[in-house]
Amino acid sequence: MKAIMSRSIGGPETLVLEEVDDPVAAPGQIVVRVKASGVNFPDTLIIEDKYQFKPKRPFSPGAEFSGIVEAIGGGVSSFQLGDRVMGFSRWGAMAQKIAISASRCAVIPDEMPFDEASAFILTYGTSYYALKERGALRVGETLLVLGAAGGVGLAAIEIGKAMGARVVAAVSTPEKARLARKHGADRAVIYPTAPFDASSRREVARLLKGACDPHGAHVVCDVVGGYYSEAALRAIAWDGRFLVVGFTGGIPQIPLNLALLKSCKIVGVFLGPWLDRSVDHFSRAAAELLEWYQAGKLRPCISARFPLAEAGDAIAQLATRKAMGKIVVNID
Ligand SMILES: NC(=O)c1ccc[n+]([C@@H]2O[C@H](COP(=O)([O-])OP(=O)(O)OC[C@H]3O[C@@H](n4cnc5c(N)ncnc54)[C@H](OP(=O)(O)O)[C@@H]3O)[C@@H](O)[C@H]2O)c1
Incomplete structure (x- = not known):
């Protein structure tokens, strides 16, 4: 072959x-x-x-x-x-x-x-595990997705909508913002390209916070990392869940006082080892994702x-x- x-x-x-x-x-x-x-x-x-x-x-x-x-x-x-x-x-x-x-x-x-x-199955499976198992996303909550027009990001938008959340998509270009809206994001914001200096760091935090008003993001799905993570953490709601999914923009260093100030959880998400832990995990995720696919919720x-x-x-x-x-x- x-x-x-x-x-x-x-x-x-x-x-x-x-x-x-x-x-x-x-x-x-x-x-x-x-x-x-x-x-x-x-x-x-x-x-x-x-x-x-x-x-x-x-x-x-x-x-x-x-x-x-x-x-x-x-x-x-x-x-x-x-x-x-x-x-x-x-x-x-x-x-x-x-x-x-x-x-x-x-x-x-x-x-x-x-x-x-x-x-x-890997793309939607990652967002499923992130939002459902690790983020415990609830109906009516605000979900902020970084890198929202990529594979895992678009899947997070669609799964977030299937789970009844309000979804804010954050992306780097207007074209990506349009795609995120097309796949269900209630709102899309465009962040500048990293690296950020101190003032653009604050500007990105303000941008994300404003988009997640009035409470902030109950769940942040971070597939990007790098300079973007801290800005997103500053936009999180009280008792929110910050999901660490990927590092396309590099591995960030986060001031941990931000977690204290919002009483939030910073939660790791690693699909492969979760699947290794029980064969039920794969079959459960595949069954529910295919059900949503057949219902037209995932595209x-x-x-x-x-x-x-x-x-x-x-x-x-x-x-x-x-x-x-x-x-x-x-x-x-
Ligand atoms: N934890 C897990 O179990 C798990 C499983 C699968 C994937 N992942 C991780 O999830 C992340 C997303 O994977 P994916 O397959 O969805 O990737 P993807 O389709 O390439 O999307 C990633 C997004 O990251 C953003 N980005 C920011 N800086 C970037 C850079 N320097 N280079 C490339 N992209 C950059 C881009 O969005 P903007 O241009 O809009 O910023 C891009 O759309 C990766 O880090 C991957 O390793 C984790």
């Missing part, structure tokens, strides 16, 4: 298309013929050895995918050959086939196209599609802050 491989540490330009051995389904696994693979920011990090997991080289990036079940390993009774599925793996999905634990896959509805299914936004040979270019779009919604690698 063909796969995009990382053979040396480096950016997307180091990835190469190669012929590699087909995978075999071990006990508990299925082999999926991959139709599409969604690109995620961690793909930009994992190939540079900057992610929490460092797979042994050579490896193929790609963490979420959709496809058709082609082989079934011992002890697996939940799938049949030919099932249309989506799945979550930490890497390995930018390839024509992947062997994957059956517990990390779910059958997708007939009407769900493969490209949407490939951009679903994956695929803004660009690349062939497998150009997967490096697809990953580069995220690394350079150009991507809006999801970018998908089509594999056939």
